[in-house]
Amino acid sequence: MPTPPAISPPPAPPTSRRSFIGEYLRSPGQIGAVAPSSSALARRMLQDVDIAGAGLVLEYGPGTGAFTSELLSRVSPQTTVIAIELSPRFADVLRAKHPTLPVRQRSVADVESVLREEGLPDRESVDVIVSGLPWASFPEQLQVQCLSAALRVLRPGGVFVTFGYQLSSVLPAAKRFARSLPSYFADVSRSEIVWRNFPPAFVLRCQKAKQPG
Numbered sequence: 001m002p003t004p005p006a007i008s009p010p011p012a013p014p015t016s017r018r019s020f021i022g023e024y025l026r027s028p029g030q031i032g033a034v035a036p037s038s039s040a041l042a043r044r045m046l047q048d049v050d051i052a053g054a055g056l057v058l059e060y061g062p063g064t065g066a067f068t069s070e071l072l073s074r075v076s077p078q079t080t081v082i083a084i085e086l087s088p089r090f091a092d093v094l095r096a097k098h099p100t101l102p103v104r105q106r107s108v109a110d111v112e113s114v115l116r117e118e119g120l121p122d123r124e125s126v127d128v129i130v131s132g133l134p135w136a137s138f139p140e141q142l143q144v145q146c147l148s149a150a151l152r153v154l155r156p157g158g159v160f161v162t163f164g165y166q167l168s169s170v171l172p173a174a175k176r177f178a179r180s181l182p183s184y185f186a187d188v189s190r191s192e193i194v195w196r197n198f199p200p201a202f203v204l205r206c207q208k209a210k211q212p213g
């Protein structure tokens with residue numbers, strides 16, 4: 001009787017830490033970090049943001065999902081979450097972790113076309129953007145493209161929350177990003193330092209003006 005072929009178990013998904021270092025070595029400017037964010041930073045990111053009351057939430061640059069689980073634990077039945085991640089490898093890791101989450105492997109500079117493809121309005125339809133993008137590694141043109149598009153899709157009064165590393169805040173690109181925020185948003189506030197993150201980080205919570213003008 002022929003021996004049945006050996007059934008090998010599916011390959012284990014790479015750990016977040018291992019995938020992070022691999023992706024960082026491949027494209028340091030796009031990843032901007034050698035380790036995923038901590039759960040302490042994830043909680044601080046979402047502390048002052050009403051996720052349960054939101055209809056549409058976008059996660060920018062979710063990587064291996066350091067903020068995603070915390071984000072999904074806060075949604076209500078009315079909340080739709082869409083993740084937009086440029087790295088195809090991280091997008092696959094995220095899909096394996098959260099099979100029901102829509103993960104679009106694109107640049108957030110193209111957020112409007114992502115929304116159109118989802119059948120959603122591409123203007124002022126988003127309540128919250130949770131961003132893990134490495135702004136301090138971005139050239140000025142990319143910062144401007146991504147922030148301008150974010151502002152167009154956010155509803156009046158919508159919230160954009162992002163983070164930076166304390167150590168990198170002296171870099172010219174980080175300074176330029178921080179200085180530019182008040183020209184996009186009506187209200188910008190910076191948190192205390194979250195020491196339980198490698199490296200220590202802070203959160204920037206930005207709110208779009210409630211009224212035009």
Ligand SMILES: C[S@@+](CC[C@H](N)C(=O)[O-])C[C@H]1O[C@@H](n2cnc3c(N)ncnc32)[C@H](O)[C@@H]1O
Nearest residue numbers: 033036037061062063066085086087107108132
């Ligand atoms: C610093 S990592 C943060 C990952 C995760 N949010 C965390 O905190 O651990 C930055 C992430 O942004 C993604 N990214 C960079 N540029 C992007 C872009 N233009 N559009 C979408 N994602 C981008 C990278 O691929 C990476 O996953």
